[in-house]
Amino acid sequence: MFANNPDITFEEAFGGDVAQQKLYQSILVYMALGKARKTHFAGIYVQSVVGNNLHSLLRHWSADDRDARFVLSNYAAGGLPFVQQAIAETMLGLMEGLVACSIRNIANLTDMGDCIDTLELVFRRLPLTFPAGARE
Incomplete structure (x- = not known):
């Protein structure tokens, strides 16, 4: 909804449902933490919070939840190494x-394609490393 209309308010988007708004905002925070190279939080805290959210999303991915798959693709495209792993x-x-x-x-073929698409996002973000002398 926000992608189609970036000027929409939370009140309009969630129809006054405070619980859904809170859930959405929490997901935004988790996504930001899962991509942040530096934070004011201890690394172990970030891994714990993001890891719990990630495991929940992965369970929903298995249940064919499109929202979970969207959030996971965002994590895959720019997440920290432990998230991508x-x-x-x-x-x-x-x-x-x-x-x-x-x-x-x-x-199964549809799910397989979704898995491949998600893996492609992770692989595109891998750093390129070459063995010594291989660039010549």
Whole structure:
């Protein structure tokens, strides 16, 4: 809703539902922490808070929650290394399970494509490293 109309107020967007507004704002904070290279918080606190949120999102991703998948793709595209590692490990595990169930199932193919798209976001953010002398 905010992407389509950036001038919309929280009151209009959530129709006065304070709980939904609070949840949305919490997700924004978690996303910012999950991408921040420097914060005023201890690293262990950031890992704990973001890690808990990330695990919750990954559970919802498995349940085909489009909002969770959107937030996870934002994490994947610019998250801290521990965030991207958790996402990559989960996506690879999900893909393994989908293949084991049946690759011919159309729903599995759709989920497989979503896993691949999410992994692509993580891989694009990996730093390029070359072995000594390989750049020549």
